[in-house]
Amino acid sequence: MKKKLRLALNLQNFAGESLQELLQTRAEVHEQQKALIDKARAEGRNLTEEEETQFDALETQFIEIEAKIETAQKNQAREDAVAAREAALNQPVAAKYRPTVVNAFGTPVQPEKKDDGGFNNLGELIHAVRFGDPKGRLNNLPIGQGQGGGYGVPEAFHSQILPSRVNAQWSMGVGTEGGYAVPEQFKPDVLMLGAPSAIVRPRAAVLPAGEPPDAKITMPALDQGSNGVYGGVEVQWIGEGAEKPDTSASLKEVSLQPHEVAATTIVTDKLLRNWAAANSFISNLLNKAMMAAEDIAFLTGNGTGKPSGLIGAAGSLAVKRTTANRVVTDDLINMLAGLLPESVGSAVWVANQSLLPEIAKLKDSVGNYIFIKGDATKGIPSTLFGIPIEFTGKVPRIGSKGDIGLYDISYYLIKDGSGPFIAASEHVLFKQNKTVIKVFWNVDGKPWVVEPLTLEDGVTQVSPYVVLDIPQA
Known part of the structure; x- marks a missing residue:
């Protein structure tokens, strides 16, 4: 004993x-x-x-x-602070700063510095959350306001975690609550329109958090249906002295309330102590994972505790494919015919990677290849029928409904909520000398159009969301 x-x-x-x-x-x-x-x-x-x-x-x-x-x-x-300072002092003096932002008069101005909470980068923030911060900087960050607790990440570091939270089409008051808030300088400085791993958010109509950030918001959706693409408003020519006709617009509503979603990763304590080196690794890993999680939900989500996706949207138009587990030229032409005409210039094809052999071998009516014309040096084309195409693993495989879709994503609403927030725990893997890092945020998304639209001819149905379905039974 x-x-x-x-x-x-x-x-x-x-x-x-x-x-x-x-x-x-x-x-x-x-x-x-x-x-x-x-x-x-x-x-x-x-x-x-x-x-x-x-x-x-x-x-x-x-x-x-x-x-x-x-x-x-x-x-x-x-x-750590002395080592970081020493490394910075040993760096060669950079070229004189030349601002690229100009004001209304064309005069260059220096961009406003985003709040970093006093941290050098995201890696140092995570190091402080895990090992403590004798400088007391964590005391100035919001904490424990999200369901998962944690610290609000300062704005300066948001770009290292999440894609751009706000689309330039929208402007509302922005607020941040929950966990430790990430400083402003870690958010993206520009819209990530060229981000290869983000499909939906850069093209969607994004509503910023507002106050309170996680509150439910309701948007009007035109109940267009058989009343035509202009929402049931009848337009008539009026003779002199004639009575003006009545007009009506039947409206439905789309409600969005941000849901919490979390991403976790595990790093060794040794790596985390070297926060300068860990910063790019952790932020790159989290950023890609979080963008992928959003895309999957925005494309395929069922709306239960998560966003509603485009593939199952009530306002989508399903086109029956010609042959099971195949994609042929006629299928794609029929999808084009079902696209809202005004959406042609802003639409994008989203196809599962398993469709690449099918699309590469598309032929016209006389058997000529029409996607790749026999020149292997030119690579895979970036458009299909003049519309950009994205190959991904975020939609169903070949043969399933939605394995390829044609979407005008500007008709998709995203409502951001509070976050991002960050937390770190030593307890789960204490004996392995590893730390679990959790980042969580709040977001919701829903299709804006609630049913297929009918064109002015009163017969032809179209939609900004067209999906290829299984064959006709």
Whole structure:
């Protein structure tokens, strides 16, 4: 018993230990205290006098180790700050800053610096969340306001986590709540229209968070249907002195309320301590994962606790394919015929990667290849019938409804909520010396058009969302 529940090493024996060793020693002391209690509970008794003495001695050591951990964390933070400053001072002097932003009179102005919360980059922020921040910068960030807790990320670092949150088509008041807020300089400085991994957000109608950021918002949607693409408004020529006709517009509503979504990743404590090196790795990984998660929800979501996707939209137009598990030229032409005419210039094809062989071998009525014309040096074309095409794994495979779709995504609404927020935990993988990093934010998305539209001829149905379906039964 005495050997198994021996006291932890004397304080002088761990006085020179590293921070990680101190953390490990603290865990061992805790386990010894827990073993004393568990043994007494299993035997249905209180602690013996000897066990109480052992427990009290362990408690004294635990408190002493806690103090040494706090000191070690402060020393580590100082060393990191000095090392970062030294690295910056050793860098060659950069060329004189030349602002590229101009005001209304054409005079260059320096862009306003975004709030960074006092951190050099996202990596240092995560390091502070995980190991503590003796400078007290975390005290100035919002904390614990989201369902998952955490710190609000300062605006300066948002671009390292999320794609652009606001589309230039919309302008509303913006507010941030929940967790630790990310500083402004980490958000994107421009719309990510060229981001290869983001399909929906750069093309959608994006509503910023507003105040309160996670509140439900309701938008009008034209109940167009059989009343024509102009929402049931009848236009008539009026003779002199004749009575003006009545007009009516039947409106439906689209409601959006941001849902919380979280992304997690695991990094070693050793990497995280070197926050300057960890910054690009962590931010790049999180950014791509979070953009992919949004795209999948915006394209295929069922609306239960998440956005409603374009493929299953009530306002979509489903075109039956000619042959099961195939895509032929007639299928694509029929999809083009079902697209809202005004959407041709802003539409995009979204196809599963498994369709690439089918599309590459598309032929006309006399058997000529029409997508790739026999020249392998030119690569895969970026358009199909003059409309951009995106190959992805975010939509269903070949043969399923929605394996290829033709969408005018400007008719898709995205409502941003609070966030992003960040949290870090050592407890889950403590023995492996690893940290779990969680980033979470709030967002909702829904198609704006609620049913297929009927053109002015009163017969032809179209939609800004056209999907290829399975063959006619």
